[in-house]
Structure formats: C-alpha cells, structure tokens
Amino acid sequence: MIQVAILPCNPKKAAFHHLLSSLIKGLKQLESAGMRIVGSDSADFTVKAHLLIASGDIVGVADLCNHSGH
Structure with missing residues (x-):
C-alpha cells in the first residue's frame, strides 16, 4: 500500500474533490497510457x-x- 495523501478536514465537498482532482487525473493517465x-x-517496458x-x-x-452523511 502506498499512501498518497492525507487531506485536512474540510466541510465543503467541492474543495475536497478539488484536492483529489489532480491525483485522479494522474491515476487515469497511468491506467490508460502507463x-x-x-x-x-x-530492456524497456511499460507499467500501468x-x-x-x-x-x-x-x-x-x-x-x-x-x-450526505455517515
């Protein structure tokens, strides 16, 4: 397991998803292109x-x- 981020508590959901957007964009690129x-x-190889x-x-x-809540 690789822990990528520890995010601070933030009551605004839009701000929470904004913090994750760059991480998700990078993961999508690694998943599709590798x-x-x-x-x-x-010995060249591609990993995804x-x-x-x-x-x-x-x-x-x-x-x-x-x-909406837990």
Whole structure:
C-alpha cells in the first residue's frame, strides 16, 4: 500500500474533490497510457497503475462517495 495523501478536514465537498482532482487525473493517465521504464540494458517496458482501494474514516469515506452523511 502506498499512501498518497492525507487531506485536512474540510466541510465543503467541492474543495475536497478539488484536492483529489489532480491525483485522479494522474491515476487515469497511468491506467490508460502507463509509464515507460527504460532499463540500463535496453530492456524497456511499460507499467500501468490501477487504484485498488480508497479508504479513510467514516466521515471521509462519506465525502469520497458523495453521501450526505455517515
């Protein structure tokens, strides 16, 4: 597991999703196009990344899922 961000508590849902938008944009690019790795022995390969889980406390997950409350 790689923890990418710890977001502060913010009562505005629009601000919460604005903070995540750049992360989601990068993940979508890694999922579709991938990232090319160039090895020292000319062994080039492409890797792709996928989001497997997004978690947090009850209030944070409710915001992440666009639920009105927990």
